[in-house]
Amino acid sequence: MKCDIILAGVGGQGILSIAATIGLAAVEEGLFLKQSEVHGMSQRGGDVQSHLRISDSEIHSDLIPHGAADLIISVEPMEALRYLPWLSSEGWVITNSVPYVNITDYPDSAELMAALEDTGNTVVLDADSIARELGSPRSGNMVILGAASSFIPMPFEILERAVQQLFNRKGREIVYLNIQALREGRKAAATR
Amino acid sequence: MQKLLLLGDEAIAQAALDAGMSGLYAYPGTPSTEIMEYVQASPDAAAGDVRREWSSNEKTAMEAALGMSYAGKRAMVAMKHVGLNVAADAFINSAVTGVNGGLVVVAADDPSMHSSQNEQDSRFYGRFAMVPVLEPRNQQEAYDMIFDAFDLSERYRLPVLLRITTRLAHSRAAVQRREARAQNSSSLPANPRQFVLLPAIARKQYRALTGLYDRLRTDPVLSGYNRFANGTGRKLGIITCGIAYNYLMENIEQHNDGCPVLSLAAYPVNSDAVAELVDSCDRVLVLEEGYPLIEEQLRGVLDRDVKVAGRLDGTVPRDGELNPSIVAAALGIQKNAGKEVPAVVRQRPPSFCKGCGHADVFAALAAVMKDFGPGRVFSDIGCYTLGALPPYNIVNSCVDMGASVTMAVGAADAGLFPAVAFIGDSTFTHSGMTGLLDAVIKDSPITVIISDNLTTGMTGGQKSQATGRIESICLGLGVNPDHLRVIVPLRKNHEENMAVISHELNHHGLSVILAMRECIQTASRNKKGRRGREKQD
Numbered sequence: 198m199k200c201d202i203i204l205a206g207v208g209g210q211g212i213l214s215i216a217a218t219i220g221l222a223a224v225e226e227g228l229f230l231k232q233s234e235v236h237g238m239s240q241r242g243g244d245v246q247s248h249l250r251i252s253d254s255e256i257h258s259d260l261i262p263h264g265a266a267d268l269i270i271s272v273e274p275m276e277a278l279r280y281l282p283w284l285s286s287e288g289w290v291i292t293n294s295v296p297y298v299n300i301t302d303y304p305d306s307a308e309l310m311a312a313l314e315d316t317g318n319t320v321v322l323d324a325d326s327i328a329r330e331l332g333s334p335r336s337g338n339m340v341i342l343g344a345a346s347s348f349i350p351m352p353f354e355i356l357e358r359a360v361q362q363l364f365n366r367k368g369r370e371i372v373y374l375n376i377q378a379l380r381e382g383r384k385a386a387a388t389r
Numbered sequence: 390m391q392k393l394l395l396l397g398d399e400a401i402a403q404a405a406l407d408a409g410m411s412g413l414y415a416y417p418g419t420p421s422t423e424i425m426e427y428v429q430a431s432p433d434a435a436a437g438d439v440r441r442e443w444s445s446n447e448k449t450a451m452e453a454a455l456g457m458s459y460a461g462k463r464a465m466v467a468m469k470h471v472g473l474n475v476a477a478d479a480f481i482n483s484a485v486t487g488v489n490g491g492l493v494v495v496a497a498d499d500p501s502m503h504s505s506q507n508e509q510d511s512r513f514y515g516r517f518a519m520v521p522v523l524e525p526r527n528q529q530e531a532y533d534m535i536f537d538a539f540d541l542s543e544r545y546r547l548p549v550l551l552r553i554t555t556r557l558a559h560s561r562a563a564v565q566r567r568e569a570r571a572q573n574s575s576s577l578p579a580n581p582r583q584f585v586l587l588p589a590i591a592r593k594q595y596r597a598l599t600g601l602y603d604r605l606r607t608d609p610v611l612s613g614y615n616r617f618a619n620g621t622g623r624k625l626g627i628i629t630c631g632i633a634y635n636y637l638m639e640n641i642e643q644h645n646d647g648c649p650v651l652s653l654a655a656y657p658v659n660s661d662a663v664a665e666l667v668d669s670c671d672r673v674l675v676l677e678e679g680y681p682l683i684e685e686q687l688r689g690v691l692d693r694d695v696k697v698a699g700r701l702d703g704t705v706p707r708d709g710e711l712n713p714s715i716v717a718a719a720l721g722i723q724k725n726a727g728k729e730v731p732a733v734v735r736q737r738p739p740s741f742c743k744g745c746g747h748a749d750v751f752a753a754l755a756a757v758m759k760d761f762g763p764g765r766v767f768s769d770i771g772c773y774t775l776g777a778l779p780p781y782n783i784v785n786s787c788v789d790m791g792a793s794v795t796m797a798v799g800a801a802d803a804g805l806f807p808a809v810a811f812i813g814d815s816t817f818t819h820s821g822m823t824g825l826l827d828a829v830i831k832d833s834p835i836t837v838i839i840s841d842n843l844t845t846g847m848t849g850g851q852k853s854q855a856t857g858r859i860e861s862i863c864l865g866l867g868v869n870p871d872h873l874r875v876i877v878p879l880r881k882n883h884e885e886n887m888a889v890i891s892h893e894l895n896h897h898g899l900s901v902i903l904a905m906r907e908c909i910q911t912a913s914r915n916k917k918g919r920r921g922r923e924k925q926d
Contacts, residue, residue, distance in 0.1 A: 207737065220561060224394055233560035234396075235503065236419055236849070241772060243739035248560075257638040259560035262713035264725030278734045282727040299740060304733045312731040 198228075198350055199252035201261045203280045205271040207297045208245045211338040212272060214363065216247045218342060221359035222351050223251045233259040242299050244276055251351075270345045272338050273297045274309055274321070281316060290316055291345040291386070293324040293337060320344055322385050328378055336378035343382025353383065391566045397557035398423035400528045400564045401467075401495060404535035406433045407569040411462035411490070412440035414450035416819065417848035418469030419504035420558035421497035425467060426851070437572060443845075445854045446790070446819040447472035451479040451494070458492040458548075459584055461576035463539050470498040470511050475790065475820070477514070480548070484518040485586060485594050487546040489578040491539035498554045500679055500710035504847075506770070506789065508708065510679035512630075515550040515656060519602040521611055522550045522656040524631035528562040530654065536567065537610050545601060554678050556710065557632055606657045614655035615662055622647035626670030628663070629653065630683060633676035636716040653683065663687070667695055674719060675699035678711050738778060746906035747773040747813075749878035750840050751781045753886040754809070757894060758783060761807060767800065769793040769821070771813035772847045773840055784811065791820030797835040798828050806834055807894040814841035814855035822862060828899050829867040836893045836900045839863075840878070842908035850911040863901050872900040879906065 202219070206212040216232050223230040233248040248261045263282050269290045271277030277292035284290065292313065296303060313319050324340035339360065346353055357376055364372045395403060402424045405413065415425040428434045428441045440457070444450035447468040457464035468476060473496045480494060496511035515522030521541055525531035531553065538549040582590055605611060626649045629637050634652045641648065651666045667673055667687070675684040675697060684699040698704040698719070705711070705719050717724045741748040751773070758765065768774055768784040769792060777784035786796055793810040801808045812821045817839050828835060841859055845851040855862075863873050874893060876886045886904075893900035907915075 208739070220394055224392075224563065229563070230394070231560055231562050233556055236422070236559055241739035241742060241775070241847075242737075244737045256562075257635040257642070258713045259556045259562075259632070259635065260712045262639060262717065262724065264727035265713075275734055276737075278731050281730055284727055286725065300735060300737055302735050304735060308733050312733045315731070316728070 199250070199254075200268070200350055201266045202249040202268045202270055202349075203261065203266045203283050204247040204249060205269060205276040205280050206245055206273050207276060207299070208242050210272045210297065211335075212245060212247055215270060215272075215338050215342045216249055218339075218356060218359045218363055219249055219251070219349065221362050222355045225355055225358065226351055228253055229256050231256045231259045244279060246280060268345060268348050270341060272324070272341050274313060275304065278309075278312055278316070284316075287318070289318040289320065289348050291320045291341065291348065293341055294321045295323060295325045295337075320386050320389065322382070322389065324382065327381050327385060331374060331377050331381060333374035333378060336375050339375045339378035340382035340385070343379035343384075344386035346379070346383050347386065392563050393566060394561055395528060395532075395564045396423055396559060396561050397525070397528050397531050397553055398497070398559070399427045400532040401535055401551065401553070402427035402431070403564070403566065404532040405465045405493070406431060406437070406439065407567055408536045408539045409463050409570045409572045410439060410465050410539070411437075411572045412454065412457045412464045413467065414444050414454045414464065415467040416444050416447050416450055416472060417845050417851045418472050418497075419848055420499055420555045421467050421469045421472070421495065422848045422851070423558070424495060426849075433569070443852055443854065447476040448479055451476035451483070454492060455479060455483050455486070455488070458488040458490040459578060461490045462573045463491040465493045465495065467495040468497070469505065470496055470509050471505060471507065471789065472496070473511055473514055480514065481518045482586060483548045484520045484598055485591055486584045487594065488542055488548055489546070489576065489583075490573050491542040492548040493535065493538045493542060493551060494548055495551045495553070497558045498552060498679060500554055503555055506787070508679070510682060511550065511552045512656060512679065512682050515552065516682075518548075518550070519598050520547050520550055521545070521605055521608075522552055523614065524552045524654050524656070525557065526632055526634045526652070526654055528557065528560070528564050531557065532564045532566075534614070541608070541610060545605070547601065552631070554632065554710065556678075602657065606659045611655040611657075612659050612662070615658060616652045617662055617665065618650045618652070620647035620649040622649065623669060624671050626651070626666045626673045628666065628673060628675045628683060630677040630679075633678050633711055633716070636711050636713045637676060639713040640717045640720055640722055658683070672696040672698060674704065676705065676711065676716060676719065739775060740778070741772065741775055742909055744909045745772070746842055746878040746904065746908070747776070747840050749880060749883070749906075750838060750886070750904045751776045751783060752880075753878070753883055753890055754811070754838065755781050755783050757887050757891045758809075760891075761894065765805060765807060766809045766811055767793040767796040768811040769813065769816045771816050773811060773813055776811065789820075790816050791824050794821050794824035794828060794837055797837070798824065798831075798833045801833045801835045806897075808835045809894070810835060810837040812837065812839055813846070814839060814843065814859060815845040815853040817859065818853070818855040818862070822866065825863070825868070825901070826866050832898045834897045834899070836890070836896075836902060838890075838902045838904060841903055841905045842911075843905070844908045844911045846908045846910065850908060850914065859903055863903070868899065868901050872896055872898065873903070874900070875903045875905060877906055878904045
């Protein structure tokens with residue numbers, strides 16, 4: 198088993214929490230893991246990505262080769278498209294539909310959605326609204342992870358436990374809200 | 390022993406703690422920052438009373454570590470690659486003095502310049518100084534190598550350089566810990582003159598160093614890290630350095646055609662190992678994450694006997710970091726290229742955070758500079774370099790730490806008036822103060838704007854040595870109090886700040902404007918922290 202995931206977003210949108218959750222779950226499952234992240238200058242509102250690789254055998258490269266990723270998980274729709282060169286021909290894109298507009302030439306949303314549609318295997322959902330309805334507007338990233346969860350070859354309970362572990366020190370309420378976000382995301386992806 | 394999920398940086402930090410380090414010295418710099426951050430947060434470090442404060446710059450860090458080593462304890466210094474330029478004087482000479490307690494220098498290189506001004510390869514510094522260089526292939530090896538680095542350092546009485554690059558520094562993997570060992574107790578150097586580099590002593594020690602460096606080639610620990618895997622093929626032999634090995638393995642596991650592979654991770658390299666590979670193959674491909682160091686040595690000046698391929702003949706791109714796809718191409722392996730990036734995707738360069746104080750200073754400065762024309766603002770290393778991008782487009786230089794002040798001095802000497810230096814607080818105490826002294830002494834007609842956000846912002850908000858001290862530093866250096874102005878960069882103060890800037894720009898002598906407002910990232914983190922503590926109470 199191997200699963201290569203590109204996590205995408207804009208600096209500050211919380212893709213590293215998604216990475217940390219999958220990472221904890223992978224360790225729990227006794228899998229090999231490599232996860233490469235971006236720090237420094239580009240975190241200032243620029244595009245950020247993380248390469249996350251899990252496998253039941255040794256992983257060599259910290260970076261995913263072009264055309265090899267099983268999943269692109271993105272918290273921003275345009276950012277999902279930026280990493281298509283890494284996606285394998287059978288790979289899936291799971292992305293938030295809500296744009297993060299901090300540039301003047303941000304593309305027209307219809308054009309953007311059409312490009313996403315063109316990529317084939319795509320799950321697009323409004324994670325922000327789902328998170329807001331749960332009363333946890335900052336949990337959009339966990340909604341997206343939930344939506345991607347059925348594509349990640351690990352039991353869902355393990356991911357839930359990882360969320361619990363990750364947010365434990367922030368208190369019971371935060372843990373509960375993030376697990377709810379994860380579940381709602383999974384549900385939303387299954388019923389679309 | 391415990392298995393931990395660690396960044397390469399964190400693996401190095403944990404290893405140093407487990408290997409009995411008594412002090413870590415560092416200045417923040419991507420991709421090295423997390424080494425100190427990890428040690429500062431570590432309960433092991435607290436329990437062992439490990440010294441772990443940020444230093445003012447990489448040179449002071451290097452010297453403090455050398456001092457700790459002098460007193461018999463194990464010390465480590467961590468910095469980004471260009472930081473080693475700042476520390477170079479102390480670093481090169483530390484090879485001549487040698488060490489007492491183990492001394493490990495970690496340089497984190499940034500090929501492809503994700504967050505840097507160049508992609509220099511620190512292995513050259515190791516060769517230049519004539520010290521052992523270790524270049525781990527993965528996080529576990531980084532952890533293990535630190536133990537050997539301290540041991541080698543104490544055995545040969547030499548500093549040891551550990552060189553990593555961005556992809557190892559900032560990638561996480563499981564790391565198996567070892568039993569922790571005790572710190573050294575303090576002891577003076579056996580030879581009381583060892584650290585006295587008077588020419589007569591330095592000559593003797595330098596001669597000894599050159600002999601020692603030759604002997605390192607056959608050191609079993611170093612050679613043990615350079616692994617040769619023979620194969621049946623004789624057409625192509627491959628030499629990898631550091632993490633390039635992983636990219637090779639990513640490709641040849643599925644396409645193994647029996648190439649012999651020499652995987653290097655320690656320098657200086659034993660020539661026998663290289664000869665074995667080169668002599669048995671028609672062609673040798675060198676894969677290095679960084680400059681073509683080994684490739685150039687193989688080619689030599691004449692470059693005519695060995696069939697070498699690599700960065701110098703275009704088999705591998707001349708610049709930038711490696712990745713599995715580049716290595717696949719160098720091996721001639723056809724790979725699924727993936728889809729194109731759709732045209733709808735736009736560039737998203739980094740930008741100032743909403744509410745950033747630097748942005749308010751630039752807004753006021755840009756408005757005033759309209760009267761003077763372009764090409765007059767020298768800037769520095771920090772978030773505020775973004776003033777070079779729209780909407781401000783006002784920054785004309787970003788070269789090295791502190792260069793804003795001294796380049797403005799030089800430009801003013803050439804007649805440019807007004808010349809403005811724009812520098813952050815932490816960069817100012819790193820390397821701006823000495824330049825400001827030059828400006829004070831000749832009363833250069835420049836305006837130095839110190840944009841003080843009370844933190845080292847770009848690297849994630851580390852404690853700044855400058856906080857609360859800049860005004861008194863400037864006065865102490867001799868800045869005229871009448872031309873030392875303090876402003877608060879907020880939008881509501883825009884007109885007022887413009888007036889101050891305009892007034893000082895028109896002054897034909899040195900002015901310093903201190904623009905003070907906390908970085909909004911650290912401000913919001915501190916507020917959250919306070920709220921959290923209140924909740925706990």
